[in-house]
Amino acid sequence: MMTICESNVAKIEAICKEYNCDKGELINVLHQTQNTFGYLPEDVQEIIAENLQTSLAQVYGVVSFYSFFTMIPKGKHPVNICKGTACYVRGAEKIIDEFKTLLDINIGETTADEKFSLSSLRCIGACGLAPVVLIGDKVYGRVTLDSVKEILDEYQ
Amino acid sequence: MSNRYRKNLLVCNGSSCQQASDADLVAFINFKLKEYNLEDGIKVVQSVCSNKCSIGPNIIVYPDNVEYSKVTKSDIDDIIIEHLLNERIVERLVFDKENGNGVAPIKQYRIALRNCGFIDPEEIKDYIEKDGYDALAKCLSKYTPEEVTQEVIKSGLRGRGGGGFPTGLKWEITSKSVSDQKYVVCNADEGDPGAFMDRSVLEGDPHSVLEAMAICGYCIGANKGIIYVRAEYPLAVKRLKIAINQAKEYGLLGKNIFGTGFEFTITIKYGAGAFICGEETALIHSMEGFLGEPTLKPPFPSVSGYLKKPTNVNNVETFANIPAIINKGADWYASIGTEKSKGTKVFALAGKINNVGLIEVPMGITLREIIYDIGGGIVNGKKFKAVQTGGPSGGCLTEKHLDLPIDFDSLTAAGSMMGSGGMIVMDEDDCMVSMARFYLEFIVEESCGKCAPCRIGNKRLHEMLTKLCDGKGTMEDLDLLRNLSVVVKDTSLCGLGQTSPNPILSTMANFYDEYYAHVAEHRCPSGQCKSFMLYYISEENCIGCLVCARKCPVGAISGEKKKLHIINQELCTKCGVCMEKCKFHAVHLN
Structure with a gap:
């Protein structure tokens, strides 16, 4: 859990003010906060709830409902594996298993050295290249079981 | 296309082309153009998918309309020297329309995608040159809102987001709701995995959506528009923002548009990764900052929607059709398509x-x-x-x-x-039972959890399908599967739950033999379901190289050098690594 220093509290308050502390803008506020901090731990949610004059339960409910928001810090190189239908048909499940084995983590987890985190997402629209893996912003297309290790080695 | 430049290079910026390319082609071409001192006369435009992903990266030279495919960095010099400087087409890279290089662009008819790939989406002048905002001008100056609505009704356009509700009728209903404030909402929360048409329209032709939203606002009496777009589409968001600002600068959005006193503004709201938010009531709750949970209709959004005000929600592709309908007429649009589905x-x-x-x-x-x-x-x-x-x-x-x-x-x-x-x-290699399971897994993850049939029913359905794929299913399970599917379909609250068992029902109707085989014959006809598989090593091909034994992640393969290896079936997790690694085709599947 990160402890929030005053300057970070001020940052969150500034984001809330930017949206006029309007409850209805909660999702936009969360987006911008996550962009700033990388994730949304409990104390951050508390500050947002105070500023928007809503309950922590409401904020937590929204954070946990939408898959885009995360309460766990992502690794330095977030690995995202597309689980869209086109990728599934072309063997994405096996690719996921290979990443799980090599990194020794499950989907939604981060490695102990905080280097990699693993998640799946639905369709990035690169169906012509299925199966597709994203590491950070870089897209790897037509990934095979053999290439998984090579891909990870690029980041070692 | 813009005349300020001598030629335009349209470089496909679709994800597939981007990744098939060996470099950032756009940056590289710009760099090269500078080298040749051509940067003032030639414009490089990032365009969007033109359905030729398999032969990408694709570049179109405009106005010559020559299409080059499979372009690599090393081809750029040729294109510049031959084509741009000497007006000679580089034949070896030409997209062969006769043989199509395996692609046949025939039988297509572009209305919603009319400008995608042909204009610079970040340049409003390009859109205006393609008759952009003509439709809005025509509506505001020549027609009453009722006349425009009637035109849309006459065109027969139906909602492209999935429901297929007649668009004009929706507008008419919303226009009749009395309120001090109404909203036009554009649903750009494209959550269906494997679908990216809305993204292409937003990235390739954002102004057509803005123009259509303003026309809709004029018809229903709304002065505010909101686009609800997926946060997973950063490029679409960026281009929408640019488009909105440009339209404001040109006076095509804002107060007193075309001097007619009509006011219309558009803002953007972001989704955050929830399939259910494509459902209009859930979308509206999400826009208000709440969980994206659907509510019972009626009241329909056209009566009580965003902030309890009458709201007209249409999908991106639906909107993209509107300017073309106004410009070319409802009769033209209605002449395309079938009796009940036009366009x-x-x-x-x-x-x-x-x-x-x-x-x-x-x-x-x-x-x-x-x-x-x-x-x-x-x-x-x-x-x-x-x-x-x-x-x-x-x-x-x-x-x-x-x-x-x-x-x-x-x-x-x-x-x-x-x-x-x-x-x-x-x-033929795809197993329909595991396909149904894949979709149900998606639904279980994406169900919002508000109503019991969808929350619990789909989970049970997914468990039953998993049981079948694991080879533990019984004939009773098949009956139960069908019955529960029908119950979930009939009793769920919103469109998501009411349609979620469709993959099961339709695969059962069309491929019952596969379900039967999984249960009664204890086999998966397409050989996809792992639990029915048995890997074994054949005596004649195995040379005893130990590769499979070393690669096996669970140590299930035993054997000595130059002797036949054996797979221990109890330890085998059926991952298939041995089969992939064996160079002598000695590992087989039963």
């Missing part, structure tokens, strides 16, 4: 098909034309098995449906649905 539909063609990408075709085209003429047939010449339309809420169509004219009603009658337009093609 064209954009499909995202993906899966085991040769030409993956976006296509726009007139309603009424047959599946055979899409798959074989446009799609170029099945990968590796395999046998066509089925195509899933409508995403996780749709169903599958099989060989017997190949000659079915595709429109809203024929798909529903065939047990599937139009949906937003995803088309996933499957071949």
Whole structure:
């Protein structure tokens, strides 16, 4: 859990003010906060709830409902594996298993050295290249079981 | 296209082309143009998918209309020296329209995608040169809101997001709701995995959506528009923002548009990754900052929507059709398509098909034309098995449906649905039971959890399908599966739950033999379900190289050098690594 220093509290308050502390803008506020901090731990949610004059339960409910928001810090190189239908048909499940084995983590987890985190997402629209893996912003297309290790080695 | 430049290079910026390229082509071309001192006369435009993903990266030179395919960094010098400087076409890179390089751009008819790939989406002048904002000008100056609405009704346009509700009628209903404030909402929360047509419109032609929203605002009496767009589409968001600012600068959004006193502004709201938010009531709750949970209709959004005010929600593709309808007339639009489904539909063609990408075709085209003429047939010449339309809420169509004219009603009658337009093609190697399980897994993850049939029922359905795939199913399970599917369909609150068992019902109707085989014959006919598989090593091919034994992640393979290796079936997790690694084809599947 990160402890929030005053300057970070001020940052969150500034984001809330930017949206006029309007409850209805909660999702936009969360987006911008996550962009700033990388994730949304409990104390951050508390500050947002105070500023928007809503309950922590409401904020937590929204954070946990939408898959885009995360309460766990992502690794330095977030690995995202597309689980869209086109990728599934072309063997994405096996690719996921290979990443799980090599990194020794499950989907939604981060490695102990905080280097990699693993998640799946639905369709990035690169169906012509299925199966597709994203590491950070870089897209790897037509990934095979053999290439998984090579891909990870690029980041070692 | 913009005349300020001598030539335009349209570089496909679709994800597939970007990744197939060996470099950042746009940056590289710009760099090269500077080298040749051509940067003032030639403009490089990032365009969007033109359904030629398999032969990308693609570059079109405009106004010559020459298309180059499979362009690499080393080809750029040739294109610049030969084509741009000497007006000679580089034949070896030319997209061969006769043979199509395996791609046949025939039978397509572009209305919603009319400008995609042909204009610079970040330049409003390009859009205006293509008659952009003419439709809005015409509506505001010549017609009353009622007349415009009647024109849209007459065109027969139906909602392209999945429901197929007549667009003009929706506008008429919202226009009749009395309120001090109304809203126009554009649903750009494209959540169907394997579908990316809305993204292409937003990235390729954002102004057409803005123009249509303003026209809709004029018709229903709204002065505020909101676009609800997926946060997963950063490029679409960026281009929308640029487009909105440009339209404001030109006085095409804001106060007193075209001096008629009509006011219209557009803002953007972001989704955060929830499939259910494509449902209009859930979308509205999400826009208000709440959980994206649907509510019972009525009241419909057209009566009580965003902030309890009358709200008209339309999908991106629906909006993209509007300016063309106003410019060319309802009769023209209604002349395309079938009796009850007018116009064209954009499909995202993906899966085991040769030409993956976006296509726009007139309603009424047959599946055979899409798959074989446009799609170029099945990968590796395999046998066509089925195509899933409508995403996780749709169903599958099989060989017997190949000659079915595709429109809203024929798909529903065939047990599937139009949906937003995803088309996933499957071949003989795909197991329909595990396909149904894949979709149910998606639904279980995406169900919002508000109503019990969807929250609990789909979970049970997924468990039963898993049981079947694991080889533990019984005949009772098959009956239960069908009964529960019907219950979930009948009793769920919103469109998501009411359609979620469709993949099960339609695969059961079309491929019951596969379900039966999983239970009664204890086998998976397409050999996809791991639990039915047995890996073994054949005596004649094994040379005893130890590779499989070393690669096996669970140490299930024993053997000595130059002697036959054996797989311990109790330890084997059926991952298939041994089969992949064996160079002598000694590992077989039973």
